[in-house]
Amino acid sequence: MVTAQLLDQPPGCILTALRVRHEDADTCARKLAQLNEILVTFDGFASLDTIRREGGLGTDFYILARFRDVAALERWRALPDRNALMDEIEAMSIADVSRQQAAGSNIWFEPIVSMPSQPKPPLLWKRWATSMLAVYPALIVLVTLLRPVTAPLPEPLGLLVVALILTGLTTAFIVPWLTRVLHRWLVAR
Structure with missing residues (x-):
């Protein structure tokens, strides 16, 4: 029954x-x-x-x-x-x-491998502003602090030293931190 x-x-x-x-x-x-x-x-x-x-x-x-x-x-x-x-x-x-x-008695769902869609990236001008906020102050500090090291070097090599350090700092620390701090602003439309 x-x-x-x-x-x-x-x-x-x-x-x-x-x-x-x-x-x-x-x-x-x-x-x-x-x-x-x-x-x-x-x-x-x-x-x-x-x-x-x-x-x-x-x-x-x-x-x-x-x-x-x-x-x-x-x-x-x-x-x-x-x-x-x-x-x-x-x-x-x-x-x-x-x-x-x-x-039905045997219920099968299609697997949901990932969420239906990725969240939309922040607006271009917000990404640009965040990048500027990450890069410009760090660039000023690095150029000033590294001047004794880079002054005797040819200018392209001195800029390479600054760029290497700046890229590492912004990629590993500054941009991730700013993204967390500014998250609500970045995702707001």
Whole structure:
């Protein structure tokens, strides 16, 4: 009898994947916990699995919600409380939100190898301004400090010494630090 019921009313699942900024990850996790509190009281809800993965570009969340049947899933998707909370969660996303829905006794989702899209790079003028902020003050300091070393050298060789040190400093330390400090400004449109 259980098998017949299963075939008559196949379970419904929805897999949602989203990426948020690292600094928003705990807020997103709290909102997902609130969503779970609503879910456990919902008639037709079966289970919720959430995977949180820290990545280089942000924190990824994979949420798999299972329902008794597709009709329960559709009722859940229509709830105003659910929609309001999902809007808040999805507003934190820095990439397209991926959703896959499936129904049946054996549910297979296409693998989500990576998030749907990479976050857009900062605007060109913001990247340029950040680069100038990283390079110009360091260049002035290096030219001044290295003058006793570079003065006796031919000018192209002296500039090479400055460029080597400047490139190393900006690549390894200055630009990564500025990118973290200016992150909100850089991603704002």
